[in-house]
Amino acid sequence: MKRHNVLEYLYILFGTMIAGFAVAVFTTPAKIAGGGVNGIATILYHTMGWDPGFVMLMINIPLFLIGMRVFGAYYGVKSLVGAVCLSLFVSLFGNLTGYKGILTYGDRMDTLLSAVFGGVLLGCGIGIVMRSGSNTGGTDIVAQILNKYTPLNLGTCLFLVDTCIILAGFAVFGLERGLFAIIQLYLSSQMINFMVMSIGTKYAKTAYIISERHQRIGERIIKELHHGGTLLTGVGIFTGQQRTILLAVVHNQQINRLLRIVQDEDPNAFVFVHETYQVMGEGFVPMARILNRQTVEKKEKKS
Numbered sequence: 372m373k374r375h376n377v378l379e380y381l382y383i384l385f386g387t388m389i390a391g392f393a394v395a396v397f398t399t400p401a402k403i404a405g406g407g408v409n410g411i412a413t414i415l416y417h418t419m420g421w422d423p424g425f426v427m428l429m430i431n432i433p434l435f436l437i438g439m440r441v442f443g444a445y446y447g448v449k450s451l452v453g454a455v456c457l458s459l460f461v462s463l464f465g466n467l468t469g470y471k472g473i474l475t476y477g478d479r480m481d482t483l484l485s486a487v488f489g490g491v492l493l494g495c496g497i498g499i500v501m502r503s504g505s506n507t508g509g510t511d512i513v514a515q516i517l518n519k520y521t522p523l524n525l526g527t528c529l530f531l532v533d534t535c536i537i538l539a540g541f542a543v544f545g546l547e548r549g550l551f552a553i554i555q556l557y558l559s560s561q562m563i564n565f566m567v568m569s570i571g572t573k574y575a576k577t578a579y580i581i582s583e584r585h586q587r588i589g590e591r592i593i594k595e596l597h598h599g600g601t602l603l604t605g606v607g608i609f610t611g612q613q614r615t616i617l618l619a620v621v622h623n624q625q626i627n628r629l630l631r632i633v634q635d636e637d638p639n640a641f642v643f644v645h646e647t648y649q650v651m652g653e654g655f656v657p658m659a660r661i662l663n664r665q666t667v668e669k670k671e672k673k674s
Contacts, residue, residue, distance in 0.1 A: 382503035383453050390496025390507065391424075391460025397489030398555060399423050399465065400472030401482045402548050404540030405490065405555035406533030408434075408509035409461070414536075414543050416470065423470070424462025428455065431508040438512040441519065453500050454508035479547070486551040490558030497559070498566020501624045510536070575647040576626045580617040580633055581605075582640035589617055591632045596625050620647060 394409045402417055404410035408430050412423035431454040438450075474481040500507055514528035521528070533556060541549035580588060589600050600619040607614055621629050626644065633640050 379449065379503040379505070380452065383449060383500050383505050384456060386496045386499030386501075386503070387453060387456035387507065388460050388496070389499065390493050391457055392464050393489045393492035393496060394423065394457075394461045395464035395470065396468055396472050397485040397492065399461075399470050400468075400474070401476065401485035401489070401551070402540075402544045403482070403486055403489060403552045403555050404536060404544065404548075405486075405552040405559065406510070406536045409493070410533075410536040410540060410552070412461075414539055418543060422462055423465060424458045424460075427461060427509075428458035431455075431458065434510075434512045435508050437516070438508075441516055449503065449505035450508060453505045457507045482548070482551050483554075486555040487558060490555035491562050493555075494559035494562025495566055498563040501563065502566060502627055575620055575622055576644050577618065577620045577647045578626070578629055578642060578644045580619065580640055580642050581614055582617070582633065582637040584637040584640070585615050585617040588633055588636050588640075589619075591636070592619055592621075592629065595632065596621055596628060598625075 394412075397403075398405060398409065399413045399416060402413065404413045408427045409423065411430060412421075412426040415421045415426050416423045435451055435454060472485065474484060476482060476485075497507055510532045511529065514532050517523060517528040517531070523531075537549060537552050537556065540552050582588060585602065589602070592598055592600055598619060598621050600617050603616040603618055605614050605616050606612065619629065630642065630644075633642055
């Protein structure tokens with residue numbers, strides 16, 4: 372097994388351990404259903420008594436199989452490993468603490484602390500897993516399927532799915548716990564962005580790859596990342612030789628996978644990457660949607 376593959380699985384193991392600790396020790400004892408499969412598991416634990424880790428595994432496996440059927444090889448072994456490890460760590464930490472957490476929950480401050488630390492740790496853990504090119508499955512798969520078959524963008528789909536779970540939490544645990552769940556969801560999403568993107572404010576990354584193996588690298592980008600690219604022609608100012616440059620724009624969570632593809636195919640390649648704030652077109656946000664949004668904003672300003 373290659374060294375970077377070992378590191379990827381270590382990322383998955385470490386990330387799911389942190390996320391599992393957050394779910395078992397903070398959000399579940401505090402009755403915070405902040406979206407995702409862990410939110411469903413929290414609701415079922417407090418209403419039916421079912422172990423959250425087991426519930427997450429039972430939900431994730433069929434979702435993973437559906438994801439493979441819809442998206443093909445995109446959902447590889449690493450994603451399944453991430454989902455299974457997260458469930459196992461939730462059960463491990465949960466059974467060690469009896470799902471009672473480390474706080475007393477004598478007042479609202481304990482619940483607030485659980486929302487804050489649970490959200491930060493959960494986002495940190497999932498972000499580490501995503502940096503390995505993997506994920507932890509869950510309702511993200513549902514959102515991606517909705518994104519594929521509806522005109523809604525991925526962010527909207529994720530919001531809708533998590534909103535349904537939070538509303539279920541409102542109904543089961545009450546208004547106050549539902550508001551804490553919103554805090555937890557916001558913090559976890561921000562932490563995921565920070566971990567994946569390093570800064571947390573950019574949307575995508577553009578990579579310029581100069582390599583004699585550009586054709587093979589391009590084929591793997593299409594097959595493994597489901598993105599295209601553009602071949603540019605340049606001339607080295609030192610050698611005066613003509614070189615081919617492969618330009619590829621990918622989502623933030625895919626940049627590490629792209630760099631590993633380049634490393635596999637040509638360790639001597641020259642690569643530089645920069646942040647991209649807005650991407651329009653196939654695989655990203657349709658240009659018409661951006662233009663329509665800008666038109667609406669202009670009309671609102673005039674009015």
